[in-house]
Amino acid sequence: MSLLSVSGITKRFGGITANRDISFDVEAGQLIGIIGPNGSGKSTLFEIISGFYRPDAGVVRLNGSALTGFSPDHVCRLGVARTFQKLRPFSGLTVVDNVMVGALTRTLDVRHARARARELLDRVGLAEKAGEYARTLSTGQRKRLELARALATEPRVLLLDEVTGGVDQRSIPGLVQLVRDLHRGGLTVLMVEHNMRVITAVAQRIVALYLGEKIADGPPDVVTRDRRVVEAYLGQAYVQ
């Protein structure tokens, strides 16, 4: 049985179908990338898996039991954590307190949570920022903070929304390496990514969406050469 299974997900907003009958499975330990031009439904799918949107049809399962229908906090406690494309740090809290909020989902002990938060900050390279307010961090640092915060909830599946988006070029390799390390550590990762170079470098498998539908699913070198994927991206390029 696959760890995370997405089957038949459909979501409409008024007359627009953001997701149409999307299905794929994620095996434990895989790192899967989701690609697609703007408006292809990647974000909607993420919101559905993490419980922020309710699909009109279809179901998401974790280890065989349904996630759909549960509130986002419940989905997180069941083992699916996420980051946000538009970063949402708790700006008025310190960096370590931000991560503690995640850790406190798994422990009742504040001291234990703090220790765990420091460990994770160390892991993402933010240890020396622990006492600062989150609002003082740069975009790259905020991405790391979101990662640490999500990891603190001890997820079985981590959803990453545009890890390298909006980050300056020099910070990208570090972030990519971090994701790769997490994956090597055994974490199952599902990442939405705009940057094709990044996704082909880290993902074992890529799911491509276009206009709300899945158009390709397979190893990176196959998917990136897929005729429909190329057309989707080129078409996008022409339109722009």
Added chain:
Amino acid sequence: MHALPQLIVSTILLGGIYALIAVGLTLIFGVMRVVNFAHGEFLMLGMYLAFWAFALLRLDPYVTLVLSLPLIFGFGWLSYRMVMRPVIHASHNVQIFTTVGLSIALQNVALVLWSADSQFVRTGYYTVVVRLGTAVLNLAQLIAFAVAVLTTAALFAFMRWSYTGKVMRATAQDRAVASLMGIDTGRVFALTWAVGVTCVGVAGVLLAPIYPVYPTVGLQFVLIAYVAVVLGGLGDMAGALLASLIVAAVEVIGSYVIGTAWKEVLYLLLFIGILVVRPAGLFGQRGAEAIGT
């Protein structure tokens, strides 16, 4: 149902006044995203202005109305510069408490100047009534209604056709883009605030010959305006106009059916109900209330 014509006439007259209070409030929210908790105090000041002019200078409230327009507008502009401008980009809570502070200060300035007693503007035509079929209406109410409708119409025309009005609407839609297009949003906000204050100030002068004035009189009227503004959709001027009539109808019919003592409960419950069921207002888009975050 011989009372029906009277009920309809009363509703329309009352609705016109409420509309003038409500459009100012909704304009300020629409453009500036500020809920003005001091709105009622500007109404109160308008009423006291009419009272003072009447008591000291023997000026008829309608003369005062014309003379005081620049004064009210100027006071609005000044209050923006001194109080609102520094917090215009601050969080909702900071803005809420700033207007609450302004409200407390203005209320008590009035208390110190005029005491807590009710004051009346007793004009010669105080008791003059007009008969319209079987319906009877107070002359002052009729005038207030006419001026309120004219003012509201003028504001609508201004927003729709004048260049400045268009600039204000553009700022309401997206202040960041408006700013990129070279619109001086600071001036737009100042103007919006001053225009909103003028509307409610005018309403105050118009109400002076009808209702007694006391320092906290603003609250009862502004609560109604809140109901109308939320019902019509915060920031939606046409919605506020229509909603003012609905609220007036609830009040008039409510007083007729269950008595004046409990009529406020009716519209307050209506208010809470609307907030719960459709916070975006009757005509608004769902989810617009999330702006409040």
Added chain:
Amino acid sequence: MKGTWPAVVFFSLAAFGPVVVRDAFLLDGLILILLWGATAAAWNVAGGYAGQVSLGHAAFFGLGAYSAALLGTRWGLSPWIGLLVGAVLATAFGFVLGFLSNRLRGPYFVLATIAFSQVLLIVGSRWRGFTAGSEGIPVPFRPGFWTLGIADKRVWVVIVLALAVFLYLIELYLERSRRGYQLAAVREDEDAALSLGVPALRLKVAAIAASAALTAVSGALWAQYVGFVDPFYVFSVDLSIRFALAAILGGIGTPLGPFLGATLITTLETYLRASFGGIGAGLVGIYLIIYGAALVVMMRFAPQGLVPWIGERLRRRPVAGPAS
């Protein structure tokens, strides 16, 4: 525990007050400071820690005051039972308001709370048959602790001090506990908190309900202390603003802030009333002008309040200002 010494000093001073001070006027001031401080602290649980700013908390205060007064005058029950009934009623209304807070954010929530308190004001002042209407209810003085008929102001100091310390401890809990951290996350960004497994709605509802119940307790004690319940006072928007103002002035979302704010406000009020009271009743409005102006100025220059402003380095926990 570090960072709590200013509170220890504050409450110790209050505790020693009755030992050294016999003057009824000063003791009365002390009682009001503690009572208003406790009420502002109760407001702070919702408005500060949960970020749910209410301008209708007088509704809960009035529920407490009326419960104690009505149960006493109509059925001869102890005000302690009235206090409990008031707290239960307030909790029930708090739950409703808490669930509404999920749909109503920012200004919408504020408007709903004002409307709610106005409904209770009308019920309190118009339902003559039950509440005695706009005349209000004189609370009969029945000597004894069980009936809270206490003439000795020093005993009152002890009672309200106990309430104040209890509220301070609750706030300390919200500052340092697991639930406190989670609530801070909800206040900062609800969606982000949800994504980290924080049961946001449950926490908000609990905070608002607790805040309501605690406010009602203050109201019940206040009614017994003052001896008269006036609907136009206990349900007024002015009173709601007063709770909020004390918390904001002292430092919204800080444990000691509401007490500091209440101290400043009550002292200023008492002083100005004493100095201007004789000249003309209208002049008491001067202190409210000062409040209003102070609020405007504070929002501009120190929206986070005085406690954080004075003692930034006393605590490492950041504070939640309305600016956040």
